[in-house]
Amino acid sequence: MKKFLTNELGIKFGFVLFLFLLLQVPMSMIEDLISERSHRQNEVRNDIARSSSGEQRIMGPFLSVIYRETVSGDDRDYEVNRQAFILPEQFNLTSALESFEKYRGIYTARLYQADTRLTGKFDLSLLKELADRPVVEINLIVSVSDSRGLISINELTLNEQPIDVEPGTGIKQLAQGFHKTLDLSQLDITTPLEFDLKFILQGMGQLQITPIGKSTQVELSSSWPHPSFIGDYLPIASDITESGFKASWATNNFSSNISQLFELCMSESQCHQLDGRQMGVSLVDPVDHYLKSHRAVNYSLLVITLIFASFFLLELFQARPIHPVQYGFVGLALALFYLLLISLSEHTGFNWAYLFSALASTGLLSIYVGGMLGNSKHGAMFGGCLMILYSLLFGLLQAESYALLMGTLLCFVVLGLVMVLTRNVNWYERSSAKEDDNEPA
Structure with a gap:
């Protein structure tokens, strides 16, 4: 009798989804940190007002x-x-x-x-x-x-x-x-x-x-x-x-x-x-780096989703296994970008902090992904795509009046691209292929 075999593709998707949800914990902590620092700034302003003059x-x-x-x-x-x-x-x-x-x-x-x-x-x-x-x-x-x-x-x-x-x-x-x-x-x-x-x-x-x-x-x-x-x-x-x-x-x-x-x-x-x-x-001070950092964190869901989706598609089309631990390290590196952003922006201003944080995050992930895939060119290509993504995110943050429209269009384009790339994938056939590969001779 044929043994019941688990759907490895479905399990991997479940692991990736679990890691995605788990990464919301550090992202939530970073968002709380931004709120705390912003509140501290307001307290300092009130102290200055008490010692000089207010509105x-x-x-x-x-x-x-x-x-x-x-x-x-x-x-x-x-x-x-x-x-x-x-x-x-x-x-x-x-x-x-x-x-x-x-x-x-x-x-x-x-x-x-x-x-x-x-x-x-x-x-x-x-x-x-x-x-x-x-x-x-x-x-x-x-x-x-x-x-x-x-x-x-x-x-x-x-x-x-x-x-x-x-x-x-x-x-x-x-x-x-x-x-x-x-x-x-x-x-x-x-x-x-x-x-x-x-x-x-x-x-x-x-x-x-x-x-x-x-x-x-x-x-x-x-x-x-x-x-x-x-x-x-x-x-x-x-x-x-x-x-x-x-x-x-x-x-x-x-x-x-x-x-x-x-x-x-x-x-x-x-x-x-x-x-x-x-x-x-x-x-009004237009360079409120706490407000911009908070807005950047709001788009972290999109960034992490895109990166994880690209890895999952890489596994799907090239049959190249990526361990959940590697997904976790990549997710933590993406979260660290936002922590670098808020800490640097307090000293250098938002724009310079964003540039340095994007370069640091891109460089780290390019090296890691290149070693993970065993191909430095693929790592460099991944870094270039990530830099483009950070550039698009920066454009969203600058376009205050059109940020929602641009963000919605970006999500639509990305979802449409993923759907087009996977439109001919027979998920049942791939699951069966996985089972046949695991069937003992």
Whole structure:
């Protein structure tokens, strides 16, 4: 009776599949390492922000009017202080951002110094509404997110007259910034109060502006060529080149509803809607090697699959046995490429790290495969094909907008190629041939 014989081809495929799944363990560990290093970088950036200044938001100038009002209660009348606010009729902001880096070990944070100018005017005729109530104090207030970033306050003028300011705002909702107490006797409510304020504000990453005016115009520029426009409003015009960017915004009280949102924030401390009414820019670092390394690891499944499939086809067409241990060494060498990539990119940048890691991985596998097949030419051909694969992967990583499309097309082409090469293979016949070879004479 003919003995039952195992399908050697099926067993080999099962071993290869098992090794493929087993290799996901080191790949998962490498991916966790990338996430850990990226998290550490964010912690360092937060530490730098705590020791210098963080993301900035400019709100102002606006006028805080403190007046006295008579209130009846408990069978007597008494006076209390109330607060009203006047927003500018016109508000214009221009700011030129000069970016620079701060280092802590191997980690960096991008900061900027914004040379800022605020111009516009207030309509003081609104004070007529308070004519029957004694005004105690009027303050001109400019709020910023982090007052440590106020490196210098330069020329400040009201109606072309220089003024001096004091730190703080006196408002609990917007505590940081500076203010100027105005002389009531010198205010003419029949004419607009024009302001021209210049200062340098340092921050990290983002600069946001609240469109505080009933009519607002904002213009931001920088030599940094990688801006990301943020907030509720996109620029009405922008020009981005390799030498920098320039962008402008325009809005009004009808589109921003800023008067109502500001009053809601000041009177009821409900500021979340006002906080969302921003326009600004984030200075993006395009060479985030942790993000690119993470994306590269996402394609490791494709790379390992292609290499293992090529070995399996080599066994199929040339009847050249390859031991599962050899599959394992090749898989570990492929995984080591990603570990080299993340460790080198922290010191040399992503592009150079990718080139060195690809050459190292290709060289190692060319030598190993050449010895495994007993033919150095075949090893060199394998190395060339692997280098082409790494080049295609690098192209996928660079093409952010088309990465998914290119990756899908590559998978389709590879699968189609494998199917075309194996379309005439009779798998049952090969299994039977294996059994006949193993049948004792």
